[in-house]
Amino acid sequence: MANGFLRNIDENRYAKERLAPEALIRCGYWELWLAALEMNLVENGVLELAAIRERERRADPGATAPAVAPDGLHDAIGGLIAHGVDMASQLSEPHRFGAGERVRTRVSNNRRHTRLPSYAMGREAVVVSRLPAFPLPDAVAHDPGGQREWTYRIRFEAEELWGQDKGGSDAVMLDVFESYLIATTPAVAGSVEEAP
Amino acid sequence: MTDIRSDASTASGNYPAAPEQLLARAQAIEALLKERGALGDDTVARIVAAYESDIGPLHGARVVARAWVDPAFRQRLLTDATAACGELGIGGLMGEHLVALADEDDAHHVIVCTLCSCYPWAVLGIPPGWYKSPEYRARVVAEPRAVLAEFGLTLPASTEVRVMDTSADVRYFVLPRRPADTEDLDEAALAALVTRDCLIGVALPKSPR
Amino acid sequence: MSTDKLLDMPEPSAPPRRNGELAFDEPWQSLVFGITLGLCDRGDIRFEDFQRRLVEEIAAWENGPRDSEWSYWTHWLAALERELEARDMLGRHEIEAKAAGILDDYAHAESHGTHEH
Numbered sequence: 001m002a003n004g005f006l007r008n009i010d011e012n013r014y015a016k017e018r019l020a021p022e023a024l025i026r027c028g029y030w031e032l033w034l035a036a037l038e039m040n041l042v043e044n045g046v047l048e049l050a051a052i053r054e055r056e057r058r059a060d061p062g063a064t065a066p067a068v069a070p071d072g073l074h075d076a077i078g079g080l081i082a083h084g085v086d087m088a089s090q091l092s093e094p095h096r097f098g099a100g101e102r103v104r105t106r107v108s109n110n111r112r113h114t115r116l117p118s119y120a121m122g123r124e125a126v127v128v129s130r131l132p133a134f135p136l137p138d139a140v141a142h143d144p145g146g147q148r149e150w151t152y153r154i155r156f157e158a159e160e161l162w163g164q165d166k167g168g169s170d171a172v173m174l175d176v177f178e179s180y181l182i183a184t185t186p187a188v189a190g191s192v193e194e195a196p
Numbered sequence: 197m198t199d200i201r202s203d204a205s206t207a208s209g210n211y212p213a214a215p216e217q218l219l220a221r222a223q224a225i226e227a228l229l230k231e232r233g234a235l236g237d238d239t240v241a242r243i244v245a246a247y248e249s250d251i252g253p254l255h256g257a258r259v260v261a262r263a264w265v266d267p268a269f270r271q272r273l274l275t276d277a278t279a280a281c282g283e284l285g286i287g288g289l290m291g292e293h294l295v296a297l298a299d300e301d302d303a304h305h306v307i308v309c310t311l312c313s314c315y316p317w318a319v320l321g322i323p324p325g326w327y328k329s330p331e332y333r334a335r336v337v338a339e340p341r342a343v344l345a346e347f348g349l350t351l352p353a354s355t356e357v358r359v360m361d362t363s364a365d366v367r368y369f370v371l372p373r374r375p376a377d378t379e380d381l382d383e384a385a386l387a388a389l390v391t392r393d394c395l396i397g398v399a400l401p402k403s404p405r
Numbered sequence: 406m407s408t409d410k411l412l413d414m415p416e417p418s419a420p421p422r423r424n425g426e427l428a429f430d431e432p433w434q435s436l437v438f439g440i441t442l443g444l445c446d447r448g449d450i451r452f453e454d455f456q457r458r459l460v461e462e463i464a465a466w467e468n469g470p471r472d473s474e475w476s477y478w479t480h481w482l483a484a485l486e487r488e489l490e491a492r493d494m495l496g497r498h499e500i501e502a503k504a505a506g507i508l509d510d511y512a513h514a515e516s517h518g519t520h521e522h
Contacts (some may be wrong), residue, residue, distance in 0.1 A: 084231055092402040115363050117310050119337065132293065132367040151364045153295075162338055177362035211479050217508065219433040224503035226440055228495055234449050298483030328477050330467060340432065 032136060091133045095150045096178055101127045103181045116180045120172075121160060123182065125154040128173060136177050149177045219311040233364060255286045256319040256369055257390035260298070260401075261383045264374040273371065274298055286319060294319065297397075298371040304355050306397030307345065308336045309362040316357045316367035321390055327396065337361055347398040360397075378404050434478040441485050450488050458484035 054115060107122040109115050115137050131151040158170040212218060229235045259281055271282040275328040277294040294316055297305040310333045312391065315323040326332050334341045340357045342351070351357060360368050372394045378386060381404060393399035442487040445452045462480035466473070 049306070052357065115311060117361065119310070120361075131364070131366055147317060152367075155358075168341075168353065170359070171341060173365055174357045174361045179363065189238070211483060213474070213476070213479075215431045215433060216511070217504070218479070218482065218503040219431070219436070220507040221500060222433040223438070223507055224438040224500050225485070225489070227507075228499060228503055229440065229444070234447065234494065235440065235443050239443040240436060243439040243442050244435040245508060280432065309466055329475055331475070348476070381473070 042073055050156070091148060091150060095130045095152075097127050097130075097152060097181060097183070099127050099129055102184045103127060104184050105154075105176065106180055108180075114180075116176060120156065120174055120176075123156055123160055125156045125160075125174075127152050127181075128155045129153040131175060134177075138181065149179055151175055151177055152181065154181070207399075212255060241352075251377055254387070255281075255284075256316075256392070256395045257387040258284055258383075259286065259319065259369075260371060260390045260395070261387035263296075264378075264386055265383050270298075270371075277369075281319065293366045295366050295368050296371040297358070297368055299373045301373070303354055303358060304351055304397065305335060305360055305368075306340055307359045307360045307368050307370065308333055310334065310337055311363055315362075316369050317366075319369050320395055323391065344398060349391065349399055369395045372401050373401050375401050419463050432479075433482075437482045438479060438487055441481070449494065450492060454491075455484055458487050 003118065103125055105116060105120055105123050107126060108116055129152065131153060133148045133150050135150045136147050153173055153175050156172045156174070158166065158172060161172060211221075223286060226235060227238055230237065259273065262284065263273050269280060269283075272283075273296050276293065280296075281294055293369040297307075299305055299401045308327075315327065332343065337359050342358050343349065344357070362368055372390070374386070378389070381389075385404075389402040389404065391399060391402065420436065437451060441450075443457065444450045459480060462483050463477075466475070466480065486495070486497060490497060
């Protein structure tokens with residue numbers, strides 16, 4: 001999906017992550033503002049700096065001048081809240097992995113913009129479910145062309161992540177992009193049902 | 197007011213902690229921006245009202261209550277939560293790809309975003325502060341039972357705790373189990389038992405009185 | 406003087422139908438949220454610029470001595486102010502002056518609020 005703002009989000013995220021520590025605010029929480037700008041029906045430019053300075057000079061600090069919101073602003077906000085932004089798509093090639101397959105997560109150097117948490121790197125998991133294709137954050141940060149990949153919900157046993165002393169029989173599930181996964185067994189065709 | 201550095205270094209360590217001082221500061225910003233035409237008189241109020249009252253946990257509660265009373269809806273919800281929520285007029289921003297994780301007799305789900313604070317806005321409104329905290333994000337994936345216990349929820353060892361780390365574009369919420377002794381409650385009464393905390397998975401639905 | 410009169414906003418009280426805790430703990434939090442979203446929607450500030458500053462604020466807290474309590478919305482407020490200043494839209498001195506005036510109004514109203522007029 002050719003989306004200028006999404007490119008910018010990840011470019012900026014990637015730039016910051018090379019300077020700042022790993023992973024802070026990098027996810028759909030900020031799609032809110034992405035969608036707001038993308039769907040903004042109100043054509044308004046940035047306020048003229050000279051006009052601001054002029055009003056400052058003339059304004060009474062105690063006064064609050066009534067201001068009229070631009071036409072359509074409230075409808076635009078209502079529209080984006082109601083409809084959202086759909087980022088999913090299908091790909092020409094099928095999912096590489098299927099539900100029930102055992103996989104291993106890759107180990108990634110921290111210099112890449114990636115959405116694989118460090119606790120989940122280099123661990124064995126089972127694919128729970130195939131999910132839609134989405135823009136790959138790693139690629140979008142570098143290449144505005146916006147490479148998309150299939151995603152998966154995978155499951156780790158707590159013991160695998162935290163050691164035999166912890167976790168008991170509990171589990172952690174994670175959504176990952178296809179390139180984060182390495183096959184550990186040959187794919188078994190037709191013998192597993194996809195989990196809902 | 198405390199001094200705030202205006203250089204590139206961060207400033208939030210220099211802010212006062214008292215809510216009334218922070219409120220005055222926020223009001224000052226809003227007033228000045230209104231004077232300069234950058235905000236309308238009710239721009240801010242309408243935005244907040246939309247997220248606080250029109251998009252709230254009540255949406256998620258309605259979905260759960262419907263699933264409890266209507267097995268066919270429950271099946272549709274588990275197959276395609278986005279479409280099922282859409283049947284109830286729920287969706288839109290942050291709800292474009294929803295999945296409901298159904299608790300079972302022996303399985304309990306809890307949701308987190310360790311990378312940041314991904315959250316199903318369309319179903320649950322604005323995430324609570326603790327959900328976005330570094331403590332919750334780091335601890336619930338590593339020691340979920342301890343975190344749940346701090347929320348007052350202790351599960352038997354025979355129940356598997358599944359932590360869902362929302363790391364891509366799908367947004368999750370929990371479909372809790374219907375509480376006992378609720379056979380005579382209608383859908384609206386059932387929805388009233390469903391809190392935001394139980395849709396995240398740190399609590400169970402309330403018991404009927 | 407109650408804050409909801411000043412703001413003329415729906416007070417974040419907790420009627421039974423809200424089904425759980427509040428989205429915002431304090432009115433100032435919802436206010437800074439709404440201001441930020443309003444400005445981004447207008448295009449006066451860019452969300453990615455605001456986001457970058459918020460990431461810096463949070464990173465600084467997470468990497469620092471953590472001697473102040475975690476306050477997500479304080480980081481948000483700091484990021485908003487830094488962005489407004491960077492864009493020459495508002496400076497900290499005028500914000501502080503205006504805020505001081507508002508606090509003076511509170512104090513004045515409270516001290517005179519019980520008098521007969």
